[in-house]
Amino acid sequence: MLSGVAFVATVVGLQLLTAATGRGYYLTQLTMAAYYTTVVMGLCLVMGYAGQISLGHGAFFAIGGYTSAYLTTLDLSGWAAKGVGLTLRKAGVLVARQDLYGGECLGVTPWLAFAAAVCLTAAVAFVIGYPALRLKGHYLAMATLGFGLIVYRLVLGTERLGGADGISSVPAWKILPGLDVCGRSVCRIQNYYVAFALAGLTLFMVLNLVNSRTGRALRSIHGGELAANAMGINTAQYKLKVFLISAVIAAVAGCLMTHYNGAIGPSESGAMKSVRYVALVAAGGMANVWGALVVGGALEFLSLRGCFGSADHAVFGLILILIVALVPEGPLRPLGRGVVRLFRAVTGRAGA
Amino acid sequence: MLSVDPGSVPAAGVPASPPVFASAPLLRVEGLCRSFGGLLAVDDVSFSVMPGQIKAVIGPNGAGKTTVFNIISGILRPDSGRILFSDVPIAGLPPFRVGELGISRTFQNLSLFPNMTAIENVMVGCHCRTCCGVVASVLRLPRHYREERAIRDAAEKHLAAVGMADKAGVSVASLPFGQRRLVELARALATQPRLLLLDEPASGLNTRETGDLARIIRQVRDTGVTVLLVEHDMSLVMDVSDSILVLNYGKPVTEGPPAEIRNDPQVISVYLGGDFGSAAD
Numbered sequence: 027m028l029s030g031v032a033f034v035a036t037v038v039g040l041q042l043l044t045a046a047t048g049r050g051y052y053l054t055q056l057t058m059a060a061y062y063t064t065v066v067m068g069l070c071l072v073m074g075y076a077g078q079i080s081l082g083h084g085a086f087f088a089i090g091g092y093t094s095a096y097l098t099t100l101d102l103s104g105w106a107a108k109g110v111g112l113t114l115r116k117a118g119v120l121v122a123r124q125d126l127y128g129g130e131c132l133g134v135t136p137w138l139a140f141a142a143a144v145c146l147t148a149a150v151a152f153v154i155g156y157p158a159l160r161l162k163g164h165y166l167a168m169a170t171l172g173f174g175l176i177v178y179r180l181v182l183g184t185e186r187l188g189g190a191d192g193i194s195s196v197p198a199w200k201i202l203p204g205l206d207v208c209g210r211s212v213c214r215i216q217n218y219y220v221a222f223a224l225a226g227l228t229l230f231m232v233l234n235l236v237n238s239r240t241g242r243a244l245r246s247i248h249g250g251e252l253a254a255n256a257m258g259i260n261t262a263q264y265k266l267k268v269f270l271i272s273a274v275i276a277a278v279a280g281c282l283m284t285h286y287n288g289a290i291g292p293s294e295s296g297a298m299k300s301v302r303y304v305a306l307v308a309a310g311g312m313a314n315v316w317g318a319l320v321v322g323g324a325l326e327f328l329s330l331r332g333c334f335g336s337a338d339h340a341v342f343g344l345i346l347i348l349i350v351a352l353v354p355e356g357p358l359r360p361l362g363r364g365v366v367r368l369f370r371a372v373t374g375r376a377g378a
Numbered sequence: 379m380l381s382v383d384p385g386s387v388p389a390a391g392v393p394a395s396p397p398v399f400a401s402a403p404l405l406r407v408e409g410l411c412r413s414f415g416g417l418l419a420v421d422d423v424s425f426s427v428m429p430g431q432i433k434a435v436i437g438p439n440g441a442g443k444t445t446v447f448n449i450i451s452g453i454l455r456p457d458s459g460r461i462l463f464s465d466v467p468i469a470g471l472p473p474f475r476v477g478e479l480g481i482s483r484t485f486q487n488l489s490l491f492p493n494m495t496a497i498e499n500v501m502v503g504c505h506c507r508t509c510c511g512v513v514a515s516v517l518r519l520p521r522h523y524r525e526e527r528a529i530r531d532a533a534e535k536h537l538a539a540v541g542m543a544d545k546a547g548v549s550v551a552s553l554p555f556g557q558r559r560l561v562e563l564a565r566a567l568a569t570q571p572r573l574l575l576l577d578e579p580a581s582g583l584n585t586r587e588t589g590d591l592a593r594i595i596r597q598v599r600d601t602g603v604t605v606l607l608v609e610h611d612m613s614l615v616m617d618v619s620d621s622i623l624v625l626n627y628g629k630p631v632t633e634g635p636p637a638e639i640r641n642d643p644q645v646i647s648v649y650l651g652g653d654f655g656s657a658a659d
Binding site for chain 1: 451452453472473474476477478482483485489490491492493494498499501502503505506507508510511512515516517518522525526529565566569
């Protein structure tokens with residue numbers, strides 16, 4: 027409850043701060059950082075709690091985004107003039123939008139595209155995860171690494187998905203009347219809140235899940251898979267379940283961010299994106315959802331602002347190496363302990 | 379006080395246990411064989427465990443005792459042979475199914491979850507007797523709270539039964555070895571087993587701790603849990619067991635009550651090497 031208030035206060039505070047300092051354009055990067063952080067929190071569930079490494083979350087993000095982009099940018103106007111197409115249009119499955127030249131196109135409604143993106147991602151994650159997670163050890167890391175590379179190459183080589191250019195002019199997604207997920211600058215503030223609403227919802231769900239019977243089962247798998255199994259936990263099923271949940275979270279974020287940016291490109295499914303998500307989970311402290319949110323949000327924001335320059339990917343690689351070598355539990359907890367010790371030392375001296 | 383109150387935690391998804399008659403064995407192992415490469419680790423082992431019994435399996439190192447345990451608990455598959463747990467064939471079932479059916483175990487080298495506290499470890503043991511899933515937990519439905527409270531109560535009870543109530547919130551990684559053994563035992567009991575497998579429960583314990591362990595094992599049995607243990611500590615074995623099975627090179631040598639085994643010349647020659655005193659320490 028208290029942490030929820032802290033989350034909302036921080037989000038509102040950041041927005042007011044950007045408004046007060048005249049840096050409203052920061053909201054664009056903050057919004058994107060919120061979507062990326064949502065993926066990181068979902069991955070935290072798989073990595074930090076169940077102890078399984080996925081190097082395919084960039085690909086799941088891209089599957090979500092590309093499915094939405096592809097379906098909503100289709101032009102079905104020729105087909106929808108009569109028969110089934112007309113019925114679908116009346117039912118709201120097909121919606122009209124304006125193309126670049128002011129003409130009318132008919133595409134799939136973003137809602138259906140979203141549902142399709144979620145279903146497709148879950149199905150793909152099942153196919154990848156089912157065989158890999160029945161085995162003990164880091165088979166998931168290997169399977170998802172290969173899978174991520176395949177998705178990247180497929181996207182890059184498929185003309186219908188725009189090849190190296192990706193898909194652009196993705197229409198706005200009217201979530202509620204007056205609430206559009208789109209990149210127009212008048213919608214910047216509302217989109218900032220949409221993105222952080224998703225991040226907050228994910229935080230709430232993940233925290234509830236880890237502090238429960240299921241969460242204990244996941245942590246027990248991390249702590250000792252054989253013993254967890256002997257205690258009556260269907261370890262393969264739990265690992266698969268949490269992998270599916272996490273992949274779907276990534277796809278949801280990908281889907282929304284594609285509508286927000288109005289475009290998606292193949293780099294979203296790149297191996298470096300997936301490594302970056304892994305690095306951010308580690309930087310957040312592995313089994314630490316708040317850490318994933320705070321560290322992930324901050325670093326993604328800096329990266330999107332271009333603070334790391336052309337060394338962007340290298341910075342995240344370096345972070346991963348430093349965390350693993352120096353502070354395996356993540357920097358936040360030791361930092362917190364240091365602050366407490368400092369505080370005690372200062373107050374102790376003051377009292378003496 | 380060890381009693382497992384079936385009302386406290388709903389036994390969801392678990393078939394009601396059939397009435398067990400004292401005359402029918404709870405566990406029947408028939409012609410069990412298992413080899414690793416060319417080594418026959420378990421060679422035609424048959425025995426049965428009666429309900430309410432404390433049965434020990436002894437034998438020199440490498441006699442196949444732990445392999446038998448691993449096969450019963452589903453961690454290893456047998457090459458051949460049958461295992462019947464209250465007449466249900468369980469050989470080859472995955473470990474979690476065996477656990478659900480009512481067989482729990484501890485491990486020779488301890489296998490606690492180091493990333494969790496003592497009580498959380500024991501709460502994991504309650505997993506297979508509870509049912510709240512992802513949806514109930516994420517949405518924090520009333521039954522999530524109800525069940526969490528029941529799980530915590532049950533776990534506290536099991537920790538208290540092994541005398542570890544005051545260590546509930548301590549991370550197991552920081553507990554001394556002897557206390558970790560007790561937490562592991564509490565975790566096994568939390569699964570509400572009908573048969574408890576203890577793999578060398580006294581290894582690494584001092585004399586006083588072993589004495590406490592013997593008392594706890596008897597208490598567990600008195601609550602209606604049948605116990606099968608592998609042990610090297612002869613004082614514990616002779617103290618608590620009703621019946622002893624002796625294995626050597628994967629084959630059963632003999633079986634009988636402690637008094638008989640103690641004086642069996644065959645046992646003395648193959649296992650005790652003719653010098654009971656030196657093997658007992």
